[in-house]
Amino acid sequence: MDKMMEKIKLNKKQREALKLIKSGVNVFLTGDAGTGKTTVIRKAVEDLEAAGKNVLITATTGIAADNIGMGAMTVHKALRITVKFEKYKEGKGRRSHYLQAADVLIIDEISMCRFDLFTQIVKNIETENNKRKESGYLYKGKKKGPVQLIVVGDFFQMPPVITQEDRAALVELYGNEYDEGEIYEKGYAFFSEAWRKMELHFIKLEKVCRQKDAEFLNMLNEIKYGRNIDKVIDYLQNNQHAESIEGATCLVGTNAEADRINQKHLDALNLETERTFHAIVEGDVNEVDIKNISFAKEHLILNIGAKVMLTANDAHNEYVNGTMGTVVGFRVGKGEDACIQVLTDRGKQIDVYRYVREIERQEIEKYIEKNDSDESITVLRIVRTTVGYFKQFPIRVAWAMSIHKSQGQSFDSLNIDPCCWVSGQFYVAVSRGRSIENIHFLRTIKKNYIQSLSDKELEILEESVE
Template identity: 65%
Template structure:
């Protein structure tokens, strides 16, 4: 087995992780954060530590490997975000066995989810302090938490329909301004409670071109943008690369490109599948489902992304591949067989999602002093179900979906609208020569964090080793 060569900062990070303290591992895109995680896990397991590896997205979990799962699965949280605040700490079966928890892509972990994770860890640690406690006949120390990521990459996703509830639930407890717009984990009280030791990796491993690396850092921090634009436009590939993936700012743009590629396939093998919908389900309900559309058109030879986590662990949300067969198995159930980009054949069946509706409901109750007070509660109910293949056509993908991946060649639409979006897109490439920009680059497309957030990062987070 080839020995992994580590630079000094990577070695220092591993030493800190092995010391037992809580660690925030950060660094620019391509600095080898995943390598540090993988080598740390090997060292921890050599010391007979149980390591729970999780990530905020299925793509990130797949990229780490080593049996990583999503944070929702690791902590038994589900996806009902509004339950996070008031739920008691839950000791998941994973967590009860863990000595160390590692969470990747922490930048995309929303503050409410992070708070729930920490609540669970604290509940587990309190249990371990109880007299007579043992796990499999052994005493366990407090859970060590390692979080990994870069807050200058893509921010947490806050859907429009979530914002009112998040402000209602958390707005008075967290820092003003950016918190309810971005929801970064480091704004939460839970982050401060963990007392992270921070390590920043600086030597980039993915790209070897020193000039390109300098440009990436300028993009990240919003510096020298005229020089950045001139460099990228003069050094990019002048022609569209037909076989390379397309990274675009929105799902709508990705759909348009994907439809053009679909039309080039043999129409005789094309299949259309309608979702199976039951109960009181409206268009608004379907519109908000992210894993599939009501009408799905697929074909043999189509490039696809799987958009759910398989119950048997065969694939995760974000797995890329190509459809190689569409047939009927399990009686009359249709199976779509996909050859993943890693060379594994997986069978994909319809995935069921329960449809729930939520709202804020007010009621009047008697307070401790007998006065009448207004109590606000989140109410939810299941109104139906939606079944569809968790598949999206993926010659083109949104920049958000590309985070954590690397491409030798890539076509990029530079018309970005979110902080860190342009940086993530460009840093997916191994070199500037492997990029073709699908439109002229404008200054306004290169967005970074607000001055307020950068100030907080510098003052509180980046007391870095």
């Protein structure tokens, strides 16, 4: 990570965010995709650890944890949090070895964290902080201050998942505590009293625009905030590409629909050219590790002619994460010598080799040191260790992709099914494109497809941070 960070220069707003994090206050770091939230977090981890801090890195989902890297784990695992509703409601804070060791707790993709989960997270933090307070903020004779909380994410993108069954259980458990119905519809963490308790200091990174068209950018902003919807729809419908764009990726609402479209196209290709590439797995890599790997599948099935997206940055700058192309050949070889030949959409033929992903874990290590009274004590610290390797071609079949999986990507051209039913979903889809002229909508856009934070939700969010 050190070599990677040496090459990165932070802009003014990113430096402000880094300074705020290093000041020790609780922080809510937000910003649109592409503004460098992950870059700031990685640099913060580097600097905090260099200052002797134990940093516990978590995310709300396994895939989000894999995306941030650095051995990040789910917040459930790190804090020993159950998935049962009644435990969230009635349970006291639980102590985990990870939290006992931590000076700083980072939670990525906070928009996906439901209010009841966040409430339990804060209970755990409060329990740990109370233990530290009782000891005079000394841990075995060494100073140990309260846990600092850093939450990262964008509430204008995808909200927490709440099924009908979840909603019924939440209403039953929290009905007397929260009067507003919205909390059970979207369940954002910032609805909770726990969010306000943490007194989060707000900082928003400025957008590095992938869109050069000022009018298109303005319309994206209107979509993001749910304003002037009639004007937005009129603009999108009248300025879009007139017909379905041949060869463009199709963004759809669900993974199942994306899989169906991709399989349909694969089945139409010459089956004699079909190849299956199995990942090479080494070391202490388990099924959970493999399930959460987002850049590639364990078993990759391809045919010549397959539309694909590359999902990693090439060390030799032949391609970057998000490069689109078509499979034109396979070069047979043993293990890591095999390669897949791809003709990019910009006309360059490249050889794609297996990408090596280090599987890291955050673990608790006991070690001996002297306290302020010069006594030998056993203390806990968080260490990141490489436990294995996952080697696979960084390729994803890409005739279609779910809107959720498209987050963080940019496309030169897109076909979009605008039938969206989740807050922020339509905004995520349209903002993947660079210009409206290279986007085509597969059906007429309806008002109810464009959902965002309500004025009341936005007001609650703004009031909940400093």
